[in-house]
Amino acid sequence: MSPTGSRHFLDFESNLRQVYEELFQLRLATQKDPKKNQPGKREELEKRLLEERISLTQGLTPWQVVQLSRHPDRPYSLRFIDQLTTGFIEIFGDRKQADDKSIIGGFAIFNGRTVMLIGHQKGFDTESRLYRNYGMPNAPGYRKALRLMKLAEKFNKPIITLIDTPGAYPGIESQSQGMGEAIARNIYEMLRLRVPVISVIIGEGGSGGAMGIGAGDRMLMLQHTWYSVASPESCSAILWHSASHKEEAATQLQLTSGDMLRHGFVDEIIPEPDGGAHWDYRLSAALLKPVLHKHLEEVLASDTNQMLQNRLDRYGSFGQWEQL
Numbered sequence: 001m002s003p004t005g006s007r008h009f010l011d012f013e014s015n016l017r018q019v020y021e022e023l024f025q026l027r028l029a030t031q032k033d034p035k036k037n038q039p040g041k042r043e044e045l046e047k048r049l050l051e052e053r054i055s056l057t058q059g060l061t062p063w064q065v066v067q068l069s070r071h072p073d074r075p076y077s078l079r080f081i082d083q084l085t086t087g088f089i090e091i092f093g094d095r096k097q098a099d100d101k102s103i104i105g106g107f108a109i110f111n112g113r114t115v116m117l118i119g120h121q122k123g124f125d126t127e128s129r130l131y132r133n134y135g136m137p138n139a140p141g142y143r144k145a146l147r148l149m150k151l152a153e154k155f156n157k158p159i160i161t162l163i164d165t166p167g168a169y170p171g172i173e174s175q176s177q178g179m180g181e182a183i184a185r186n187i188y189e190m191l192r193l194r195v196p197v198i199s200v201i202i203g204e205g206g207s208g209g210a211m212g213i214g215a216g217d218r219m220l221m222l223q224h225t226w227y228s229v230a231s232p233e234s235c236s237a238i239l240w241h242s243a244s245h246k247e248e249a250a251t252q253l254q255l256t257s258g259d260m261l262r263h264g265f266v267d268e269i270i271p272e273p274d275g276g277a278h279w280d281y282r283l284s285a286a287l288l289k290p291v292l293h294k295h296l297e298e299v300l301a302s303d304t305n306q307m308l309q310n311r312l313d314r315y316g317s318f319g320q321w322e323q324l
Contacts, residue, residue, distance in 0.1 A: 008072040012064055016052040016275065023049060053275030057224065062250040065257075066232055068224040069203045070166075073278035075285075076135075077104060077119030077162040080202060083285030084292070085110045085117065091148055097177065100141030102133045102165070103213075105148040110160065111293050116152035118145050118213055119162030122203075135204075136169040139177035142186050142212045149186075149193060158196040158296055161213040164203030166231050168212065183212040190215040191311055196299035198292060201225045201257075201266075202277075207234075217311050218295045219265065221257040222288070223272040227265065228255035265318065267295065 009017040023045040030037045060068065068074075081088050085108035093099040105118035120137065123129030137145075145161075152159050168179055190197060190213075197216025205214070205227030221227060228235075232250040233243045260266040270288050277284040299307060 010067050010071065012067070013056060016049070016056055019045060019049045019052050050274060053273075053279060056275050057272075060224070061247070062226075062253070062256050062259075063232065063247040065224055066204075066226050066250055066255070068276050069226055071276060071278045072124070074203055075277055075281045076124075076164060077117075077121045077202065079281055080162055080285055080288070081108060081117050081119070083282060084289055085115075088117065091151070092144075094140045094143035094147055096140070096143055098138075098140040100133075100137050100144055101131055102135050102137045102169075103141035103145050105145060107152075107157070110296075111289075113296075114157050115296075116148055116157050116159045117162070118148055118159065119202075120165040120209075120213070122164060133169060135165045136167060137165065137209065137212070138169050138171075138174045139179045139182040142168075142179075142182040145213050146182075146186050146189055149190065149197075153193050153195050156195060158198070158300065159193070159216070160292065160296070161197065161199045161216065163199060163201045163205050163210045163214050165206050165209040166204050167206035167234070168209035180208075183208045186212045187215045191315065192308070194304050194308065196296060196307065197311075198296050198299065200270075200288065200292065201227055204231075206231050215315065217299045217307060217314070218267045220268050220270060220288075220291060220295065221260060221266045222270050222277060222284070223257055224276050225257055226250075226255040227257075227260050228253045 007020065023042070026038065026042055026045065088106055088108040090104060090106040102121060103118065104121045105116065107114055108117050120135045121132050122135035123132040149159055168174065168183060198218045199214045199216045199220065201210070201221045203225055205225060207228070207230055210227065230238070232246040232253065235249040235253055236243050236245040239245070239249065254263070257266065257269045261269055268291055270291050272287070273280040273283045302310070
């Protein structure tokens with residue numbers, strides 16, 4: 001067993017790692033020999049651990065936010081679905097080509113109401129990451145998502161999408177399958193769906209990969225997530241022909257939840273547990289649930305035609321321009 005068990009730590013979490021290792025070793029020693037239990041020291045370390053978690057997320061740089069959104073221990077879509085809903089029934093395949101494992105979806109019960117859940121899904125280890133293609137969908141993934149949205153519309157059920165992708169898969173095979181058309185079609189169709197669509201960025205909100213399931217009535221963001229036209233690495237490669245400027249790119253892109261709220265691209269930021277969502281899955285879901293419920297009920301209360309007009313007005317207002 002590693003000094004920290006199965007928990008991972010980022011480079012800028014070194015102080016947090018040190019305290020956690022001390023606490024982990026103390027608990028391990030107590031399990032082997034109860035006589036070595038030191039309640040006073042354990043309480044002191046637990047207090048220090050909480051203080052480090054609070055300190056860590058104060059004054060994060062945009063690049064550190066990006067890193068935190070990619071934390072290996074961060075809860076992914078299936079984890080949130082498990083915590084937020086009951087009776088989840090997953091539906092597979094696009095009925096045309098394949099079943100893309102990086103997109104998951106199905107019906108579930110959320111606060112007593114049947115909803116359609118659709119989300120990006122990453123993996124927790126090498127095997128599952130390869131299985132999920134690192135959360136980067138191919139064209140069939142977006143066609144599967146659209147099939148599920150249309151199914152929800154048929155049965156008049158609201159849609160909740162959970163966004164967590166660095167972007168759509170950029171490979172040649174993906175492009176030959178019609179990736180650009182698939183994402184564009186999803187955006188076009190989502191703006192016309194006659195049921196509410198609430199989207200939540202739970203990790204990474206990368207480019208068209210995010211927009212392919214994110215064009216709805218409301219957009220929410222967890223605190224330590226990002227949303228941008230391109231990842232910092234991609235932006236750095238385009239502008240500087242190297243990924244070495246990713247930190248500068250992250251700053252210039254203004255991709256944090258605070259930036260997105262200030263620019264009007266998202267409707268609300270959901271706070272995360274001290275240190276990030278990966279420290280407490282249940283609390284992360286508990287903080288998200290009432291906000292998600294509030295926005296869903298607000299949209300459900302509006303007339304369908306007015307809902308559609310509000311949705312179009314929302315996207316029509318994005319961006320800045322000057323008319324000469």
